[in-house]
Amino acid sequence: xxxxxxxxxxxxxxxxxxxxxxxxxxxxxxxxxxxxxxxxxxxxxxxxxxxxxxxxxxxxxxxxxxxxxxxxxxxxxxxxxxxxxxxxxxxxxxxxxxxxxxxxxxxxxxxxxxxxxxxxxxxxxxxxxxxxxxxxxxxxxxxxxxxxxxxxxxxxxxxxxxxxxxxxxxxxxxxxxxxxxxxxxxxxxxxxxxxxxxxxxxxxxxxxxxxxxxxxxxxxxxxxxxxxxxxxxxxxxxxxxxxxxxxxxxxxxxxxxxxxxxxxxxxxxxxxxxxxxxxxxxxxxxxxxxxxxxxxxxxxxxxxxxxxxxxxxxxxxxxxxxxxxxxxxxxxxxxxxxxxxxxxxxxxxxxxxxxxxxxxxxxxxxxxxxxxxxxxxxxxxxxxxxxxxxxxx
Amino acid sequence: xxxxxxxxxxxxxxxxxxxxxxxxxxxxxxxxxxxxxxxxxxxxxxxxxxxxxxxxxxxxxxxxxxxxxxxxxxxxxxxxxxxxxxxxxxxxxxxxxxxxxxxxxxxxxxxxxxxxxxxxxxxxxxxxxxxxxxxxxxxxxxxxxxxxxxxxxxxxxxxxxxxxxxxxxxxxxxxxxxxxxxxxxxxxxxxxxxxxxxxxxxxxxxxxxxxxxxxxxxxxxxxxxxxxxxxxxxxxxxxxxxxxxxxxxxxxxxxxxxxxxxxxxxxxxxxxxxxxxxxxxxxxxxxxxxxxxxxxxxxxxxxxxxxxxxxxxxxxxxxxxxxxxxxxxxxxxxxxxxxxxxxxxxxxxxxxxxxxxxxxxxxxxxxxxxxxxxxxxxxxxxxxxxxxxxxxx
Numbered sequence: 001x002x003x004x005x006x007x008x009x010x011x012x013x014x015x016x017x018x019x020x021x022x023x024x025x026x027x028x029x030x031x032x033x034x035x036x037x038x039x040x041x042x043x044x045x046x047x048x049x050x051x052x053x054x055x056x057x058x059x060x061x062x063x064x065x066x067x068x069x070x071x072x073x074x075x076x077x078x079x080x081x082x083x084x085x086x087x088x089x090x091x092x093x094x095x096x097x098x099x100x101x102x103x104x105x106x107x108x109x110x111x112x113x114x115x116x117x118x119x120x121x122x123x124x125x126x127x128x129x130x131x132x133x134x135x136x137x138x139x140x141x142x143x144x145x146x147x148x149x150x151x152x153x154x155x156x157x158x159x160x161x162x163x164x165x166x167x168x169x170x171x172x173x174x175x176x177x178x179x180x181x182x183x184x185x186x187x188x189x190x191x192x193x194x195x196x197x198x199x200x201x202x203x204x205x206x207x208x209x210x211x212x213x214x215x216x217x218x219x220x221x222x223x224x225x226x227x228x229x230x231x232x233x234x235x236x237x238x239x240x241x242x243x244x245x246x247x248x249x250x251x252x253x254x255x256x257x258x259x260x261x262x263x264x265x266x267x268x269x270x271x272x273x274x275x276x277x278x279x280x281x282x283x284x285x286x287x288x289x290x291x292x293x294x295x296x297x298x299x300x301x302x303x304x305x306x307x308x309x310x311x312x313x314x315x316x317x318x319x320x321x322x323x324x325x326x327x328x329x330x331x332x333x334x335x336x337x338x339x340x341x342x343x344x345x346x347x348x349x350x351x352x353x354x355x356x357x358x359x360x361x362x363x364x365x366x367x368x369x370x371x372x373x374x375x376x377x378x379x380x381x382x383x384x385x386x387x388x389x390x391x392x393x
Numbered sequence: 394x395x396x397x398x399x400x401x402x403x404x405x406x407x408x409x410x411x412x413x414x415x416x417x418x419x420x421x422x423x424x425x426x427x428x429x430x431x432x433x434x435x436x437x438x439x440x441x442x443x444x445x446x447x448x449x450x451x452x453x454x455x456x457x458x459x460x461x462x463x464x465x466x467x468x469x470x471x472x473x474x475x476x477x478x479x480x481x482x483x484x485x486x487x488x489x490x491x492x493x494x495x496x497x498x499x500x501x502x503x504x505x506x507x508x509x510x511x512x513x514x515x516x517x518x519x520x521x522x523x524x525x526x527x528x529x530x531x532x533x534x535x536x537x538x539x540x541x542x543x544x545x546x547x548x549x550x551x552x553x554x555x556x557x558x559x560x561x562x563x564x565x566x567x568x569x570x571x572x573x574x575x576x577x578x579x580x581x582x583x584x585x586x587x588x589x590x591x592x593x594x595x596x597x598x599x600x601x602x603x604x605x606x607x608x609x610x611x612x613x614x615x616x617x618x619x620x621x622x623x624x625x626x627x628x629x630x631x632x633x634x635x636x637x638x639x640x641x642x643x644x645x646x647x648x649x650x651x652x653x654x655x656x657x658x659x660x661x662x663x664x665x666x667x668x669x670x671x672x673x674x675x676x677x678x679x680x681x682x683x684x685x686x687x688x689x690x691x692x693x694x695x696x697x698x699x700x701x702x703x704x705x706x707x708x709x710x711x712x713x714x715x716x717x718x719x720x721x722x723x724x725x726x727x728x729x730x731x732x733x734x735x736x737x738x739x740x741x742x743x744x745x746x747x748x749x750x751x752x753x754x755x756x757x758x759x760x761x762x763x764x765x766x767x768x769x770x771x772x773x774x775x776x777x778x779x780x781x782x783x784x785x786x
Contacts, residue, residue, distance in 0.1 A: 001564060001600040002658060002665045003535070006509050009668030013466075021465075046457030055452050055681075064439030068642040072414075073406075104497050104646065108674030115533075116399050133671075140508075140672040142396070171394060207394040249461040251680025253497065253646075265395060272395045275402030278526075279533040280673040281501030286682065287644025288448075 005140065014132055016040055019346075019355045026353055036354040036382035037374070041180065041331065043248040044373040045305050051247055054295040058288055067291070071284045073274060075102030075256075079294035083256065086297035091229040099261055101273060102285035104253040106216050106242035108277065110137045110174070112257060113212050113238050115276035116269060117171040118142030124212070125165060125173040127157055128363025129334065131180050131214070135361075143171065147363050155182040155325055155334065156190045159197065166201045172210040172238075173198065178217040178227060181362050181369035182334040183310075183327020185221065188228045195234035202236070208264040211237045216255070217330040219246040219300050222307050225328040235262035238269070243293045245331075246301050254289040306331045309372040309379055320387045331373040334359065338393040342368050345389070354385045398533065407525055409433055412739075412748045419746055429747040429775035430767070434573065434724065436641040437766040438698050444640055447688040451681055460684070464677045466667060468495030468649075472687035476649065479690035484622040492654055494666060495678035497646040499609050499635035503530045503567070504673060505650060506605050506631050509665035510564040511535030517605070518558055518566040520550055521756025522727065524573050524607070528754075536564065540756050548575040548718055548727065549583045552590065559594045565603040565631070566591065571610040571620060574755050574762035575727040576703075576720020578614065581621045588627035595629070601657040604630045609648070610723040612639040612693050615700050618721040628655035631662070636686045638724075639694050647682040699724045702765040702772055713780045724766040727752070731786040735761050738782070747778045 013021065019039035027035045058067045074080065080097035087095055103109040114124060114137055122143040126134045128150040138145040146165050151158040162173075175194070177186040186194075198209050213230045218241065221227060231237040242255035257277075259270045284290075313333060314326055323336040335356075337345040342358035342365050349356055359367035372379075406414065412432035420428045451460045467473065473490035480488055496502040507517060507530055515536040519527045521543040531538040539558050544551040555566075568587070570579040579587075591602050606623045611634065614620060624630040635648035650670075652663045677683075706726060707719055716729040728749075730738040735751035735758050742749055752760035765772075 001510070001512055002661050003509055003511050003669070004665075006511075006668035006672065007661055007665040009671050010664035010666065011668070017466075040463070042458070042463050044458070047461050051461070052452040052457075056449055059445040059448050064445075064641060065435070065437070068440050068444070068644050070433070070435050070643045073410075103674075104679075105674070105676055107676050111672075111674040116396055117394070118396050118399075119394055136671055137674060248457060250463045251461050251677055251683075253676065253679050268395050268400055271403035272397075272400040273403065275399035275404070276396070278402050278529055279399065279504075281496075281498070281504040281530060283498055283500050283646065284644055286497075286646050286679045288681075289679065290644075 009136060015361045016357050019357055023355050030353060034353055036378055036385060038370045039355045039357055041371050041373060043245055043250060044375065045248055045302060047248040048296070048299050048302070050296045050299050051249060051292055054292040055288065058291050067288055069287065071287050071290060073278065073282065073284055075100070075285055075290050079290050082294035083297050091232055093231065095258070095261055098270070099259055101257045101270065101277070102290050103255050103257055103277065103282065104285055105244060105255045106214055106240045107133065107137065108280060108282060109240035109255055109257040110134070110212060110214055111141055111280060112273045112276040112282070113172070113240060114138050114141045114143055115279065116272035117210065121169045122171045123167060123169040124171055125162070127162065127173070127175065129155065129179070129181050129359060129367065130174065130363055131176060132361035134174055150364055153323070153325060155179065155184045156186060157194060159193060163197060166209070168205045170201070170205070170209050172212045174212045174214055175230065176214045178220060178329025180217065180330055181332045181359065182325060183330045183332050184325060185225055185227055185328045191228050191230060191233045198234060208236045212240060213237055214240045216242040216245050220303065220306065220331060221329040222303060222310060222327065227329065231260035231262060235260065236264055247293065247296055247299065248301070249289070252286060252289045254285055254293050306372060309374060309376060312376070313370065313372055313379060316383050317386060320390050322390060331371060333370045333372060335368050335370060337366050337368050338390045340366050342366055349389055352385050352389070354382060354389070402529060408754050409750050412750055416748050423746060427746055429771055429778060431763045432748045432750055434764050434766060436638055436643060437768065438641055438695060440641040441689070441692050441695070443689045443692050444642060444685055447685040448681065451684050460681055462680065464680050464683060466671065466675065466677055468493070468678055468683050472683045475687035476690050484625055486624065488651070488654055491663070492651055494650045494663065494670070495683050496648050496650055496670065496675065497678055498637060498648045499607055499633045500526065500530065501670065501673060501675060502633035502648055502650040503527070503605060503607055504534055505666045505669040505675070506565070506633060507531050507534045507536055508669035508672065509662060510603065514562045515564045516560060516562040517564060518555070520555065520566070520568065522548065522572070522574050522752055522760065523567065523756055524569060525754035527567055543757055546716070546718060548572065548577040549579060550587060552586060556590060559602070561598045563594070563598070563602050565605045567605045567607055568623065569607045571613060571722025573610065573723055574725045574752065575718060576723045576725050577718060578618055578620055578721045584621050584623060584626045591627060601629045605633060606630055607633045609635040609638050613696065613699065613724060614722040615696060615703065615720065620722065624653035624655060628653065629657055640686065640689055640692065641694070642682070645679060645682045647678055647686050699765060702767065702769060705769070706763065706765055706772060709776050710779060713783050715783060724764060726763045726765060728761050728763060730759050730761050731783045733759050735759055742782055745778050745782070747775060747782070
């Protein structure tokens with residue numbers, strides 16, 4: 001009399017979490033210095049000073065109920081204003097606090113968007129390689145996840161395969177750029193092509209097809225790369241954002257859903273998202289963190305550490321013969337599995353205490369994800385193991 | 394192509410939130426001092442000093458990743474140990490950190506428990522008067538909410554009606570003591586009778602029938618009243634706890650699900666709850682607040698302010714002729730509607746800017762909920778209005 005699919009999801013953690021937990025256990029056995037853990041996307045740089053300053057200021061200077069009390073379910077309106085002000089300044093948009101709904105991170109933001117759009121038969125499209133948790137956010141929440149095969153080796157969008165999968169049931173396409181796991185940024189050209197296709201399909205099917213833009217890595221870019229703001233390209237866009245990566249506060253669970261003011265059903269859609277959030281137990285996003293992220297809306301991450309890791313690993317791995325698209329953002333590298341079987345390669349690496357995630361659950365069983373948000377020292381020490389592994393193929 | 398039931402839930406806030414928002418608007422028109430808002434259960438006393446000390450210590454003394462980084466989805470194990478240690482000390486239990494799963498407050502804790510137990514045909518029982526959001530937490534999450542009429546005027550449990558409603562589909566009974574809206578604590582006798590009935594029914598139907606004990610008010614008691622710890626009375630108990638009220642941090646969204654070590658299906662049930670949480674976008678509970686509540690696990694609220702309000706309002710209202718059970722805990726009073734129609738009485742009060750919540754959505758359309766977590770000055774100023782209202786009947 002227990003829901004077995006929930007039980008399965010609880011018993012079997014994501015492949016990422018499984019490897020991460022294994023790494024912690026293994027470290028206790030063989031020593032932390034002998035485990036090379038590239039499994040998890042946990043920001044490895046400290047939160048910028050502004051974060052802790054905002055926290056201390058709030059608790060020292062403001063009254064307790066202002067800091068720790070309930071806010072409206074969307075979040076404190078003046079704090080939401082600070083977030084939309086920052087977006088408007090950067091992107092030339094005219095968003096107001098109505099368009100923003102603070103959530104406990106991007107995960108419940110995506111779940112709320114999915115539940116708001118889940119009608120009988122609903123399909124939500126994910127573009128491989130995709131964050132494996134999308135399956136968990138979509139399928140138990142009333143919609144079917146439809147996968148579009150990857151555009152190898154550049155990892156933009158496979159439009160031929162995408163078009164084939166858009167039906168009258170398609171409610172949304174999830175876009176994740178900068179992408180986890182590839183580090184690729186969808187170009188302006190790619191996004192315009194996507195917008196064109198979706199507009200045409202909207203007309204064909206006679207209802208909106210939303211882009212759910214899951215963009216926790218928006219601020220994490222290298223070499224001054226530009227991340228196009230999708231609501232400026234495609235009107236029917238819902239942005240799911242998290243401050244986890246940009247402010248190095250992934251444990252604090254603070255993000256938002258943004259319903260673009262250009263959405264066909266702007267008001268009913270926001271209502272449905274608020275209702276969906278309520279139905280999953282959302283009361284408000286953590287109140288102190290609402291303040292922190294509003295005050296830090298203009299703070300950008302110091303990318304030097306991630307960039308140093310990226311360049312060192314990219315150069316070393318390609319010199320050993322690994323094939324990989326050079327990441328433009330986020331803190332991952334997506335490497336073609338030598339030998340072609342990512343699971344087998346990951347298992348072989350695991351036997352040498354090198355933890356890299358096979359791409360199977362991302363929709364690419366021939367690629368491996370390497371998180372580059374790690375210590376540089378560990379990265380250096382791991383290089384001979386990477387070399388050894390490819391030489392053994 | 395939007396989910397209409399989600400939209401409805403977003404459009405129509407809870408009756409409590411509606412009145413609360415109305416109060417804020419009305420304050421802007423007629424002046425804050427002329428609105429007597431008894432609508433919402435927002436703790437009116439500041440968080441104890443230990444809360445802010447724990448916050449400042451964490452950000453000043455610990456490294457950023459320890460404070461703000463991801464924890465395991467259940468929460469930091471050593472912090473969970475501190476919470477179970479406190480429970481074990483108080484209740485003589487032998488809980489370990491396995492039994493505790495930190496959540497973003499009691500609301501997603503209840504949702505996760507419901508989803509874990511939702512199998513086809515599932516029924517979850519609520520005992521009127523009940524927190525209206527239970528409907529939102531249960532019905533969009535795969536189960537049917539079955540209501541048991543109240544035990545007027547003492548507001549313990551109406552056992553005759555409860556027994557009639559237990560079927561082979563019954564998966565759980567939600568218990569909320571100290572109760573919102575009545576302030577009543579279910580007595581040891583009531584709970585033993587409930588345990589006896591459920592044990593008998595478990596045998597009859599051949600599967601566990603859980604108590605979901607939603608107890609955000611556990612620490613909020615008057616006159617040294619005792620709140621029996623339900624897992625010590627009934628083995629198949631899931632506790633949903635929030636620190637919101639005890640530590641005056643309702644905006645921070647921190648609580649837990651506790652699966653008692655005595656539960657028939659302890660391990661699969663915890664797995665299913667973890668899976669259910671994952672499916673609603675739970676990644677971890679806010680990491681800084683996990684630390685705060687663990688360090689403050691032994692801190693109890695200073696009830697003097699609430700008690701002063703309770704006594705003043707109880708004495709005044711009963712002297713005017715209102716009928717009410719004297720609250721033993723929480724910060725509400727549940728008053729019989731003069732004239733018998735709570736909605737009509739609430740509307741009449743609203744016309745005089747006195748905001749009290751009709752009991753309709755709580756399953757008692759002849760009672761009104763008055764929150765006593767208000768300022769004493771407002772309470773004093775409101776008394777002539779309460780007097781006038783009953784005299785007009």
